[in-house]
Amino acid sequence: MEEKRQCQNCRHEFRIEQEDFNFYEKIKVPPPTFCPECRSQRRMAWRNERTLYRRKDAFGKNVVSIYAPEVPFIVYERDYWWSNAWDPLKSGQEYDFSKSFFIQFNELLKNTPVPNVFSNNVIDSPYTNHVGYMKNCYLTFASWECENVLYGAQETRSKDISDSRAGVNNELCYETINCEKSYRLEFSQDCSSCINSAFLYDCRNCADCFGCIGLRNKQYYVFNKPYSHEQYKEKMNEYDLGSYEVKQKLQKEFYDSLTRFPRRFAQFINTVNVTGNHCRNMKNCYACFDLYDDVEDSKYVANGGLGLKDSYDGYGVGVVCELLYEGIDTGVTGYKERFSIVVYTCRDTNYCFNCENCSYLFGCVGLRNKQYCILNKQYTKEEYETLIPKIIEHMNAMPYTDKKGRVYRYGEFFPPELSPFAYNETIAQEYFPLTKEQATEQGYTWKDPEQRTYQSDIKTEDLPDHIKDVKEDIIGEVIQCAHSTSSGQTASAVCNEQCATAFKIIELELQFYKKMNLPLPRLCPNCRHYARLRQRNPLKLWKRSCMCAGGKSEIRNSKSETSSKFQYTNTAQHFHGQDKCPNEFETSYAQERPEIVYCEKCYQAEVV
Structure with missing residues (x-):
């Protein structure tokens, strides 16, 4: 059985299939009233990964926090929050059947201490969040087991890297996206086990390659052409990436060639x-x-x-867990964690925030090693089991209605308007970008950027072109971001990328650039982060057909300045001969995008 329903948020139609109904029955929740995309956006509006502020904690100590100074939360410094010096049950409250559940939960959230950032087992890494087991990391987020990582996101077990995203087991890498097991790899995406290379896309087990796409087990290739060892060395002498001007020119050349090569419909292994x-x-x-x-x-x-x-x-979510639903940052041997935020090693929980190693909780905040609690109040097993059905019935009879008229009964995730974060402080802005006007119209809060009143020491156009000409005294200087303008001591951004308007080079960073022969950046860390985000596909699927038309691809419109249309010529015989490929698939490449998208069989025929 399949049902079509209308999303109460975007009003678009979405499907609920029989297997979905089976899952909802298994965990005892009603079917959703938001479509999958709106559900994802709603959850993400509760996760601030990388927007940091200076504020006072509850004891007057200056801390770096994900909560803006005006957010009325009781903020504890992380180490104190993890200590046994306080008891989260002290903020417990009786369930009030005259109020909406979400109103009561919001009151509890404001009355229960929260850590300034979400981190665990970190050494000398104060400007990090949603991280664990980190050492000497700076402005790195949502990462795990890393050392000497600068400006990273979603990195795992990486060392001595900068400005990278979604990497695993990398070392001495720069500006990489979705790369793994690589060493001295720069300006590359979707690569594995590559060494001493730059400007690669979807390459595997390659060494000493430059500007290449779709290579397998190759060495000494430049823009997909083979060279001898000596020829390769001579060619590399022409490409001095220590120069910002040279780097920009080569980057454009690589992106132009990348647009003309077929893309695999999805990255699957x-x-x-x-x-x-x-x-x-x-x-x-x-x-x-x-x-x-x-x-x-x-x-x-x-x-x-x-x-x-x-x-x-x-x-x-993940790490040996089962039956999780509507969660963000949950799991780690979890079971039946429903509607939860930062919940680990818990069993049979509903609507919890920042809880660990608990079971049978409903609407709790900051609990550890507890069971049978509702709104941080302790109950016996019998009391808990008697009260929970009554609360669920009450949530359905007295739902929360937000400012846009959206109704929240049991089975809906937390309303975004109760989030302590503005929309543009959260990862929702990264995956579902909105303007201030759009966000406000859709019922989200928005935080205007703070007025920057400092004076920049250096403009980006005055930076040395080559890293060899950069002196040690650059450390700590205020550099104006290329995306900002200044008038007197006031700076403002000209982009919609959370621009910091200025940035500094730290000592570890300069050492990295010198060692790797890389020019100084011209953009602030936030603008560089958003530039990487633009290279990744959305979390969305479209039904499409393979674009292989026989011996060539279909003709596509180009983003290149030198050509308006282009067509790829296949280098190998495909299974469908000179006929159009019959394969269809779901892909994260939208129909209107310029890339040539091939099915698995046609793509694999073209990789070298």
């Missing part, structure tokens, strides 16, 4: 019956993104994995 993108070692999963290793029977999940089973609607 060892998957069976899977749709989405960037998936590895998975089966029976639909609309899943950035998941890896032993993931089964899940839908609408992004960023996680590692033993995730039978779960729906999550971001940052």
